[in-house]
Amino acid sequence: MGVRVTLRSVAEAAGVSTAAVSYAFNRPDRLSSEMRSRILAVARELGYSGPDAAARSLRTGRANAIGVIFTTGLTYAFRDPYVLALLGGLAEALAHSRTSLVLIPFAPVVAGLSDAEVRESLDAVHRAVIDGAVADGFTDDHPAVRALSERSLPLVRSSETAAGRCVLIDDRQAGRKIGRHLADLGHREVAVVLSSPREPGCAVPPADEAALYPYSRHRLAGIREALPAGARVRVVSGGNNADATGRLAATSLLAAPDRPTAIAADSDVLAAAVVEVATVQGLRVGHDVSVTGFDDVPLAASTGLTTVRQPIHEKGRLMARMLLDPDNTPSRLTLPTELVVRSSTGPAPNR
Amino acid sequence: MGVRVTLRSVAEAAGVSTAAVSYAFNRPDRLSSEMRSRILAVARELGYSGPDAAARSLRTGRANAIGVIFTTGLTYAFRDPYVLALLGGLAEALAHSRTSLVLIPFAPVVAGLSDAEVRESLDAVHRAVIDGAVADGFTDDHPAVRALSERSLPLVRSSETAAGRCVLIDDRQAGRKIGRHLADLGHREVAVVLSSPREPGCAVPPADEAALYPYSRHRLAGIREALPAGARVRVVSGGNNADATGRLAATSLLAAPDRPTAIAADSDVLAAAVVEVATVQGLRVGHDVSVTGFDDVPLAASTGLTTVRQPIHEKGRLMARMLLDPDNTPSRLTLPTELVVRSSTGPAPNR
DNA sequence: ATCCCCTTGTTAATCGTTTAACATGGTGCA
DNA sequence: TGCACCATGTTAAACGATTAACAAGGGGAT
Structure with a gap:
C-alpha cells in the first residue's frame, strides 16, 4: 500500500529530472543508453510500470482508443451477427495501430427526463476517454449521438443526412x-x-x-x-x-x-x-x-x-480508417x- | 477551430469560479438552482459539452471502464462463440453501472525482443485508461498479463495458479x-x-x-x-x-x-x-x-x-462484478x- | 584558434479537472 | 441580542505526465 509511484518519485530516486524519466520511456533516442538503462532499472526497482495512462492521455490529448455505441444496447450486441461483423472490421483496422476499442453502454433515454437526468443516463458517453467514435444505425438526433458529437470528437456515422464523416450503403x-x-x-x-x-x-x-x-x-x-x-x-x-x-x-x-x-x-x-x-x-x-x-x-x-x-466488415474497416487516418480517406463513402x-x-x- | 472551451473559459464567461462550473455538472446540490442553470446556459452557449474525460479521469483516479485482453487477438475474438458469451456476461454486469468495456489489442510478442520492443508491442495495454481488467485463458506469465498486473490495477484471471482474483472452472x-x-x-x-x-x-x-x-x-x-x-x-x-x-x-x-x-x-x-x-x-x-x-x-x-x-456468460458476469464491486464478491470462484x-x-x- | 553543430540533460509551463477547506451572509431559536 | 448552523460560493492545491526551449560540453572542420 502506501504512496503511489510516479514519474517524479522515480526521477528523485534516480537523481535526474522528470523529463529524463519521461524520455526513458517514450523517446529512447533522446537519452544516452547508460542513462536510460539506469532510469529503467530504478523504475523497475520501485515497481513503476510506466507513465500513468490517464495523465498521459490528458497531457498529449490522445487516448489511443475509439468508441462505439450500439442502438440495441451493449448486452445484445454480441448476439447480433451484423454488429459482430462490424466489430470485426473495426478491430481489423485497429489491430495494427495499437488502438483500443471502447464499447460504450448507455441507459435508455426515455421521454420526459430533465437535462440532468439525460446527462446522467449518458454518463459513460461523456466519460469515455477516446479519440473518436463510431455510431452506426442511429438517427441523427439520438441523444447518445448528440452527446458524442457535442464532445467535438471525430465521429463516423452511417447516416446520409448527417453532416461529417460517414460510411453507408x-x-x-x-x-x-x-x-x-x-x-x-x-x-x-x-x-x-x-x-x-x-x-x-x-x-x-x-x-x-x-x-x-x-x-x-x-x-x-x-x-x-x-x-x-x-x-x-x-x-x-x-x-x-x-x-x-x-x-x-x-x-x-x-x-x-x-x-x-x-x-x-x-x-x-x-x-x-x-x-x-x-x-x-x-x-x-x-x-x-x-x-x-x-x-x-x-x-x-x-x-x-x-x-x-x-x-459489413468492410464498412467497419473503413469507419475505423476514417478515424485513424482521416487525411488519406474520403470523408463520405457509399458501399x-x-x-x-x-x-x-x-x-x-x-x- | 480556434481555442478549446474548458471549464475555466466557461467560468470566466459566467463570472464565477471554476469550482462552481464543476459543481454545476457534477453536484447539483452544491449550487443554487439559479446559479446552476445560469452556468449551464453559458456552457451551452460556448459549446462546452461537459468536463473533459481524460482530465476528469486523471483527477478522480477513476476511468469508468474496464479492459479485456484476448489470447487470440482482437480480430478473431468476434468469431469465437466462447469469447462472445464471455463478453455478453461482462456487458450485462457493466450495463447497469455505466462502465465502458475496453477491448485492448496487442501485437504478438515474439521471442528475442528487447525490453523496449516488448513495451512497444504492448503499447495499448499500457495506455488503456481503465479501472481494472479481465484476462481469460492466459498463462500467468504472458507478457500482456504481466504488463497489466504491473500496472497495479485490479485484475481478474481464470487461472488457478495466479494470485489475486479469479473466476474459473x-x-x-x-x-x-x-x-x-x-x-x-x-x-x-x-x-x-x-x-x-x-x-x-x-x-x-x-x-x-x-x-x-x-x-x-x-x-x-x-x-x-x-x-x-x-x-x-x-x-x-x-x-x-x-x-x-x-x-x-x-x-x-x-x-x-x-x-x-x-x-x-x-x-x-x-x-x-x-x-x-x-x-x-x-x-x-x-x-x-x-x-x-x-x-x-x-x-x-x-x-x-x-x-x-x-x-461462460456467468463467468463473464462474475468477473465484471469482481471488478465493480469487490467488497461484495468472493475473490476466487470455481464454477x-x-x-x-x-x-x-x-x-x-x-x- | 574559432566557429558551428550535435548530443545529452534540465527547467518550467501546461494539459483540464476535482474537492477539501475556508469565507460569507442569512435563518432559526433561545 | 447572540449564537450556532446551513446553504452557497470561492480559493488553491493537487492529479501525473509531456515537451518546447534552453544550457553545457565535446568534437570536427577550416
Whole structure:
C-alpha cells in the first residue's frame, strides 16, 4: 500500500529530472543508453510500470482508443451477427495501430427526463476517454449521438443526412432491389418486418414511420417504390432484431387471416426467425410464403435466405480508417449492395 | 477551430469560479438552482459539452471502464462463440453501472525482443485508461498479463495458479468427465485437439505441453487420468480455435493410417470442424469415430456434439462484478461444469 | 584558434479537472 | 441580542505526465 509511484518519485530516486524519466520511456533516442538503462532499472526497482495512462492521455490529448455505441444496447450486441461483423472490421483496422476499442453502454433515454437526468443516463458517453467514435444505425438526433458529437470528437456515422464523416450503403436502392424481386415474382401482399425499439409484432402506422431507425425507413421506402401500384404493404415491428422478437413478429403476421404472400425483413436474423415460424406452421417457404432478409450474414446462406448483401466488415474497416487516418480517406463513402437470390423466395401463390 | 472551451473559459464567461462550473455538472446540490442553470446556459452557449474525460479521469483516479485482453487477438475474438458469451456476461454486469468495456489489442510478442520492443508491442495495454481488467485463458506469465498486473490495477484471471482474483472452472475435472465418458464407451485410441498458438495440425510432443494454454493443459491432464492404462493419447494443435484451423487438424488426424477412434477437442468450434471433415470423408460420427467438444455453445446443440458445458456468460458476469464491486464478491470462484452427451459419441468400433 | 553543430540533460509551463477547506451572509431559536 | 448552523460560493492545491526551449560540453572542420 502506501504512496503511489510516479514519474517524479522515480526521477528523485534516480537523481535526474522528470523529463529524463519521461524520455526513458517514450523517446529512447533522446537519452544516452547508460542513462536510460539506469532510469529503467530504478523504475523497475520501485515497481513503476510506466507513465500513468490517464495523465498521459490528458497531457498529449490522445487516448489511443475509439468508441462505439450500439442502438440495441451493449448486452445484445454480441448476439447480433451484423454488429459482430462490424466489430470485426473495426478491430481489423485497429489491430495494427495499437488502438483500443471502447464499447460504450448507455441507459435508455426515455421521454420526459430533465437535462440532468439525460446527462446522467449518458454518463459513460461523456466519460469515455477516446479519440473518436463510431455510431452506426442511429438517427441523427439520438441523444447518445448528440452527446458524442457535442464532445467535438471525430465521429463516423452511417447516416446520409448527417453532416461529417460517414460510411453507408444506399438503403433505399437496396430496398428497391428487394421490392423489384418480389414484384417480379408476382407478390402484391407484402409485409415488412423492421427492427425497432417498439413492441415486436405490433403494426407500425404510417404516422410512426418517422421514428424508425433511418436505415429501416429507407429500405421500406425502396420496397414501396419498386412494388406496383396495386400492392399492399403492411409494416410490423420486429423488435430488438433478435431471434425471439422476430418469432413474435412472424407469428402475428402468419396468424392473420389475410396472410401476406411475402415477408421482407430488415435483417437476416429476423428473416430466419420468420422462416422458422413459417416452417413450424407447415408452410413451405419459397412456395406458400416468400421471405427475404438483409445483410447476408453466414446465417443467411445456411438458411437459404434471399437477401441483400452489404459489405459489413468492410464498412467497419473503413469507419475505423476514417478515424485513424482521416487525411488519406474520403470523408463520405457509399458501399455497394447486391441482391442474393436463394430458395426462400418464389412465385406468389395463386389465391 | 480556434481555442478549446474548458471549464475555466466557461467560468470566466459566467463570472464565477471554476469550482462552481464543476459543481454545476457534477453536484447539483452544491449550487443554487439559479446559479446552476445560469452556468449551464453559458456552457451551452460556448459549446462546452461537459468536463473533459481524460482530465476528469486523471483527477478522480477513476476511468469508468474496464479492459479485456484476448489470447487470440482482437480480430478473431468476434468469431469465437466462447469469447462472445464471455463478453455478453461482462456487458450485462457493466450495463447497469455505466462502465465502458475496453477491448485492448496487442501485437504478438515474439521471442528475442528487447525490453523496449516488448513495451512497444504492448503499447495499448499500457495506455488503456481503465479501472481494472479481465484476462481469460492466459498463462500467468504472458507478457500482456504481466504488463497489466504491473500496472497495479485490479485484475481478474481464470487461472488457478495466479494470485489475486479469479473466476474459473475445474478444467482437470472437466477433462476427466470427457475421459471417463470415452473410456466407458471403450475408446483406447484417443486424439486430443487443443487450441494453441502453434501450427494447426502438428503434433504436440510432451515436452511442449507446458507451453499450451493453461486450460488446455488441465483438460488434457484430466482426460489422461480418466482413460485406462492401456489407452494411447496423441495431442495435436488445433491452431487459433477457428473453423479453418480445426479442419486442418482434423484432416491430419483422420488421414493417419492408425486413425484414432475418438477425437476430443478443446472447444466446440474445433469439434464441429472435426465433425465436418469426418462427415465429408464418409465417416459416421458417433459410430466410426467419436468426437467431443467443450463449452456447449449453441453450435454444439445444433451439431449434436457431446461436450462439457461451462457457464461462460456467468463467468463473464462474475468477473465484471469482481471488478465493480469487490467488497461484495468472493475473490476466487470455481464454477460447475457438466457433461452433455449427444450423438457425436458412441461405442468404439471393433477393429 | 574559432566557429558551428550535435548530443545529452534540465527547467518550467501546461494539459483540464476535482474537492477539501475556508469565507460569507442569512435563518432559526433561545 | 447572540449564537450556532446551513446553504452557497470561492480559493488553491493537487492529479501525473509531456515537451518546447534552453544550457553545457565535446568534437570536427577550416
